Amino acid sequence: MTTTYEKTPGWLDWYAGPSRPRFQVPEGAVDAHCHVFGPGAEFPFAPERKYTPCDASKYQLFELRDHLGFARNVVVQATCHGADNSAMVDALRASGGRARGVATVRPGISDAELRELHEVGVRGVRFNFVTRLVDEVPRQHLWEVVERIASYGWHVVLYFEAADLAGLRDFFLSIPVPLVIDHMGRPDVAKDPHGPEFEAFLDFMQARPDIWCKVTCPERLSVSGPPALDGEQKAYRDVVCFAQRMVEEFPDRVLWGTDWPHPNLTDHMPDDGLLVDFIPHIAPTLELQRKLLVDNPMHLYWPDAD
Numbered sequence: 001m002t003t004t005y006e007k008t009p010g011w012l013d014w015y016a017g018p019s020r021p022r023f024q025v026p027e028g029a030v031d032a033h034c035h036v037f038g039p040g041a042e043f044p045f046a047p048e049r050k051y052t053p054c055d056a057s058k059y060q061l062f063e064l065r066d067h068l069g070f071a072r073n074v075v076v077q078a079t080c081h082g083a084d085n086s087a088m089v090d091a092l093r094a095s096g097g098r099a100r101g102v103a104t105v106r107p108g109i110s111d112a113e114l115r116e117l118h119e120v121g122v123r124g125v126r127f128n129f130v131t132r133l134v135d136e137v138p139r140q141h142l143w144e145v146v147e148r149i150a151s152y153g154w155h156v157v158l159y160f161e162a163a164d165l166a167g168l169r170d171f172f173l174s175i176p177v178p179l180v181i182d183h184m185g186r187p188d189v190a191k192d193p194h195g196p197e198f199e200a201f202l203d204f205m206q207a208r209p210d211i212w213c214k215v216t217c218p219e220r221l222s223v224s225g226p227p228a229l230d231g232e233q234k235a236y237r238d239v240v241c242f243a244q245r246m247v248e249e250f251p252d253r254v255l256w257g258t259d260w261p262h263p264n265l266t267d268h269m270p271d272d273g274l275l276v277d278f279i280p281h282i283a284p285t286l287e288l289q290r291k292l293l294v295d296n297p298m299h300l301y302w303p304d305a306d
Contacts (some may be wrong), residue, residue, distance in 0.1 A: 005040045008051045012269040014060075014261035018067065019273030022186055023280050025069045026290050030297035032074040033182070033216050033257025036091045037081075043090070046082030053080050056261035058091035064260055065098075068276050074257065074272050074301055076102040076157065079128060080203060091096055092121040100301040102126050107144035118152050123301050124180065125149055129160040139171060155212075155300070161186045162197055169204055178210040180255070180300070183217040184242060190223050193241040205250060212253045212300065215243040215292070218278055219262065219270040226268055236278060243282040251291050255300070256283075298302065 007013075033165065038045065039055040047299045065073055084105045092101050101122040105114075127142055146156065155178035160168055162185050172179060185201045191199070205211050218236035219226065226236065247254050256279060258272050283289045298305055 003040060003044050005038075005045060005052050010266045011051065011053070011263070012265050013054045014056055015269045015271050018064065018271050021068060021273045021276035023277045025276065025279070026286075026294050027071070029070045029293040029296070030072040030074065030255075030261060030295070031065060031068070031070045031257045031260075032255040032297040032301070033076055033214050034061060034073055035076055035078045035263065036087050037131075037261060037263070038087060041115060043084075043087035043130050044083065044129070045080045046286070048082060049080040050265055051080055053078070053263050054261070058087075058094050061091065061260065062095070064272060068258070068272060071098065072297075072302075073099040074102065074297065075099050077104045077151050078125060078263065079104075080263070080279055085122075089120050089122075095121075097121075100186045105145050105149065107141050107148070109148065114148060114152065115146070118154075124155040126157040126159065126182075127163060129158070130186075146175055146177060155180055157182060159183070162188060162201060163188060164206060171191070172204070173207055177213065178300075179208070180212040180214065181205075182214050183220065183259075184213060184215060186221065189221050189238045189242055193245055198242060202245075202249065205253070206248075209253075212255060212296070213246055213250060214255045214257060215246050215282055216255075216257050217259050218243070219268070219275065219278050220259070220265065226270060227273070240278075240281050244284075247283045247288055247292060251288055252296060254292050255297050256292050 036058050037053040037056040039057050045052060075088050075091050077085055081087055083106045085103045088101050092099050102124040103122045105125045125145060156175055157180045158172060159182040165185060187198050201206055218239040221239050222236040224238040258275055260272060262269060283292045
């Protein structure tokens with residue numbers, strides 16, 4: 001029996017027909033943060049999910065990858081699928097080696113399941129601390145997951161909001177594997193990029209040399225919004241100072257991704273071509289662009305290709 005799903009009311013579908021970017025990404029560029037959703041008829045959504053997205057298949061993801069000029073993807077397990085990584089794993093298998101994955105793993109996972117995830121291309125697990133998206137998981141359970149993945153050389157991806165960093169910092173720094181921070185720790189971009197809140201995040205980044213950061217989701221963080229229709233207003237201009245500072249201060253530890261298909265947005269759905277055109281505003285030199293889009297993600301996800 002096929003299950004049908006109704007999308008969460010008010011949440012937008014991904015942008016169809018994205019523009020072709022004016023900025024040409026360097027050869028071998030990696031979209032280091034994207035998702036697949038279902039299709040729900042083939043890969044059911046988790047009963048405990050806090051939202052129901054539109055379908056966004058691996059075929060549509062790969063079509064976007066090629067349209068934007070990228071060579072590879074890192075597919076991050078979506079919370080709407082819970083710990084059933086089937087849709088993400090299916091995308092990795094279909095990619096011909098051009099995708100790596102970040103999974104959601106529970107402590108009870110078997111050794112055989114972990115080996116299978118590694119063999120198909122999973123290289124990390126994601127811990128989500130944004131409570132409007134997921135229920136809180138006991139830290140002991142998270143610690144058990146870390147102990148299970150450490151021998152594979154995986155990393156932990158952390159998703160949290162800036163206001164919560166102070167209470168989470170010590171726990172994060174105790175995790176004995178590399179860390180990757182989603183979306184710059186979700187700073188409040190209405191605040192000063194040199195103010196105490198963002199300085200606390202940069203201090204956290206300085207605490208260990210194996211903490212990486214995704215300078216992603218300007219469409220999610222912005223207060224000023226997308227570019228004007230006449231194209232003269234810089235896209236998501238209020239996010240630029242934050243992301244550019246990360247790129248300049250941590251050039252060897254930053255990553256970029258589309259976040260396609262942009263879950264749980266209600267005000268506007270970004271044109272992914274314009275998101276690519278955001279890149280030279282935050283990484284203004286060829287060297288920084290290559291580090292951000294090629295060297296850094298390849299080192300983290302395809303180290304054997306170094």
